[in-house]
Amino acid sequence: MRKVILAGNWKMHELIEDGIALAKCTEQGVKDLPINVIVFPPFTAIHPVFNVLGSDSKVRVGAQNMHYEEKGAFTGEISPLMLKDAGAEYVILGHSERRNIFGENDELINRKVKSALSHGLKIVLCVGEKLEERENGKTEEVIKNELVSDLKGVAKEDLENIIIAYEPIWAIGTGVSAKPEQAEEVHKYIRSLLDEMFGAGSGSNMTVLYGGSVKPKNIESLAKMPDIDGGLVGGASLKCEDFVEIGRILTKVKGL
Ligand code: PEP
Secondary structure (H helix, E strand, O other): OOOOEEEEEOOOOOOHHHHHHHHHHHHHHHOOOOOEEEEEOOHHHHHHHHHHHOOOOOEEEEEOOOOOOOOOOOOOOOOHHHHHHHOOOEEEEOOHHHHHOOOOOHHHHHHHHHHHHHOOOEEEEEEOOOHHHHHOOOHHHHHHHHHHHHOOOOOHHHHHHEEEEEOOHHHOOOOOOOOHHHHHHHHHHHHHHHHHHHOOOHHHHOOEEEEOOOOHHHHHHHHOOOOOOEEEEOHHHHOHHHHHHHHHHHHHHOOO
């Protein structure tokens, strides 16, 4: 079922000690907010952060990527078993930085999606268009290609373990967020596409987050959109006060 979620992607930031401090501050700030909060530390900080938060914490822990195999000769990679062992409950897959900087394609992302599901990890699956694609009227085509390929072979029952994050690439880390109406239009499209792929009602039941320069100053107007269930936040998740403030505003706007 749909949830209001605030997710923080720390990317390649925070050494262990700073990560622990950020996680503690975040937990303290959101503890009374009736929303779901997930943080995604770098691999080295997952276990220390999970340890300090504890398994009952309001703040859940996830990883930013994974390999699809359990183990083997894959130098530099990390497996779903290792992530679970470290305390991760979620994994981000298909982030545009993985797609564009590290060349991950939809076939690889689809393997990762199926592996994460089979290992009991919940997924935040990112999709989104480049500026040029938007300007050429290709946004829906890009989103469709990504979702259809990334979710190939996924069963309808598995959708409850998948959160979609719409992240227009031109809005990530740029300070230029999508306009609420632009984001809403794509969120609506994502839901209709999920209905088409998995049957009526599938899309309206899924949690769809917006990501791309979410800050305390723009979350209110974004969260007012009926198809936006929360945010995947990069830069602002590193500033405890900002992240918590986003959570407060989200809670208020969603009437929780
Ligand atoms: C992200 O990394 O997913 C993201 C949305 O980053 P930022 O909030 O910094 O744009």
